[in-house]
Amino acid sequence: xxxxxxxxxxxxxxxxxxxxxxxxxxxxxxxxxxxxxxxxxxxxxxxxxxxxxxxxxxxxxxxxxxxxxxxxxxxxxxxxxxxxxxxxxxxxxxxxxxxxxxxxxxxxxxxxxxxxxxxxxxxxxxxxxxxxxxxxxxxxxxxxxxxxxxxxxxxxxxxxxxxxxxxxxxxxxxxxxxxxxxxxxxxxxxxxxxxxxxxxxxxxxxxxxxxxxxxxxxxxxxxxxxxxxxxxxxxxxxxxx
Amino acid sequence: xxxxxxxxxxxxxxxxxxxxxxxxxxxxxxxxxxxxxxxxxxxxxxxxxxxxxxxxxxxxxxxxxxxxxxxxxxxxxxxxxxxxxxxxxxxxxxxxxxxxxxxxxxxxxxxxxxxxxxxxxxxxxxxxxxxxxxxxxxxxxxxxxxxxxxxxxxxxxxxxxxxxxxxxxx
Numbered sequence: 146x147x148x149x150x151x152x153x154x155x156x157x158x159x160x161x162x163x164x165x166x167x168x169x170x171x172x173x174x175x176x177x178x179x180x181x182x183x184x185x186x187x188x189x190x191x192x193x194x195x196x197x198x199x200x201x202x203x204x205x206x207x208x209x210x211x212x213x214x215x216x217x218x219x220x221x222x223x224x225x226x227x228x229x230x231x232x233x234x235x236x237x238x239x240x241x242x243x244x245x246x247x248x249x250x251x252x253x254x255x256x257x258x259x260x261x262x263x264x265x266x267x268x269x270x271x272x273x274x275x276x277x278x279x280x281x282x283x284x285x286x287x288x289x290x291x292x293x294x295x296x297x298x299x300x301x302x303x304x305x306x307x308x309x310x311x312x313x314x315x316x317x318x319x320x321x322x323x324x325x326x327x328x329x330x331x332x333x334x335x336x337x338x339x340x341x342x343x344x345x346x347x348x349x350x351x352x353x354x355x356x357x358x359x360x361x362x363x364x365x366x367x368x369x370x371x372x373x374x375x376x377x378x379x380x381x382x383x384x385x386x
Numbered sequence: 387x388x389x390x391x392x393x394x395x396x397x398x399x400x401x402x403x404x405x406x407x408x409x410x411x412x413x414x415x416x417x418x419x420x421x422x423x424x425x426x427x428x429x430x431x432x433x434x435x436x437x438x439x440x441x442x443x444x445x446x447x448x449x450x451x452x453x454x455x456x457x458x459x460x461x462x463x464x465x466x467x468x469x470x471x472x473x474x475x476x477x478x479x480x481x482x483x484x485x486x487x488x489x490x491x492x493x494x495x496x497x498x499x500x501x502x503x504x505x506x507x508x509x510x511x512x513x514x515x516x517x518x519x520x521x522x523x524x525x526x527x528x529x530x531x532x533x534x535x536x537x538x539x540x541x542x543x544x545x546x547x548x549x550x551x552x553x554x555x556x
Contacts, residue, residue, distance in 0.1 A: 178556075180555040182551060182553065187529060187548065187549050188529075188549065227550075227551050229530070229549070230530070230547075230549060230550070231552075233551055233552045261554055263552045268434070272554060292554070294554065300407065301406065301407025301408055301409065301438070302407065302436065302449070303407070305406045305407065307406075316556070333556075374555060376553065376555065
């Protein structure tokens with residue numbers, strides 16, 4: 146069973162590396178991320194997610210072509226309503242800042258609402274997430290993101306301390322703005338291996354492929370990122386004595 | 387990147403022995419356990435076997451379905467049955483038992499809806515474990531509860547289930 150997940154992971158990784166050599170719109174990089182889950186009550190939790198994408202991009206400045214380090218900072222607090230174990234509703238805000246240099250930096254702010262449904266599948270957990278996003282910076286441009294994810298402990302039935310797990314997801318971005326040049330502007334795919342620590346939460350590593358589809362003349366840009374995600378909760382603030 | 391993944395899997399294979407529960411092959415379970423399952427649950431499907439460590443004691447557990455019911459059986463290392471958990475329908479209970487459970491739920495909760503019912507027998511004492519979802523207005527606040535009954539339908543205890551949010555980064 147573990148071999149099957151390893152095969153999927155290596156397949157995604159291999160596809161990424163092969164594609165890197167074939168298309169010049171592909172950019173390698175990495176994305177360190179932190180996800181904190183805080184407890185408010187038996188009905189409400191809050192989450193804070195932060196990441197920074199670091200990728201090398203080609204650019205032209207003053208008529209000279211060169212490579213610069215492109216980065217994107219992502220900060221996302223949200224409030225979760227736990228309707229049941231299987232169904233959660235969340236409202237959140239996302240701040241995105243792109244570009245390294247003040248002159249070229251752009252910020253984007255979004256508010257969003259989402260519904261997450263989780264069910265058992267293949268002796269693991271499958272998750273479906275529907276997120277309605279509104280961009281609040283420029284003209285209102287709503288979009289719907291659909292993510293399906295799968296997570297499975299690699300040892301027992303439940304993920305416990307000191308154990309590894311397999312995780313993957315695919316997220317489709319659907320643009321609902323009237324007159325949008327692309328209805329399907331982006332897609333993200335991830336497959337990785339995680340480890341549950343005893344006190345410091347979970348650590349996940351794996352390739353994350355972020356594809357942005359431009360209009361027909363510009364093609365697409367794909368980021369092949371190594372994602373390193375640290376997921377923590379209250380245990381990190383109140384360790385066992 | 388490939389090296390990182392390979393190292394992670396190598397580390398994973400070393401830590402499997404440290405985990406609290408691990409899946410095992412059917413050839414590794416005791417013969418007494420195999421015989422018991424063969425004699426008592428001949429038509430069992432989707433059998434999975436686990437070795438579990440709880441309070442420094444090792445057990446074997448098996449999970450399977452039979453006649454569309456989910457079973458979880460626990461055995462000692464020598465293959466002696468210790469505990470049985472079986473998911474059942476409320477209608478399967480004897481009518482007096484149904485009445486007792488319904489009365490307790492009505493007395494404590496408003497609009498209690500049974501989400502899951504299990505027949506269990508820890509330490510050879512037959513008990514019923516009822517998972518309910520309730521609305522605001524009863525003795526207990528709206529939420530999810532685990533209610534335990536003895537073999538006669540008498541209430542043993544009520545505990546609120548802790549809800550954890552579904553983890554989804556990005």
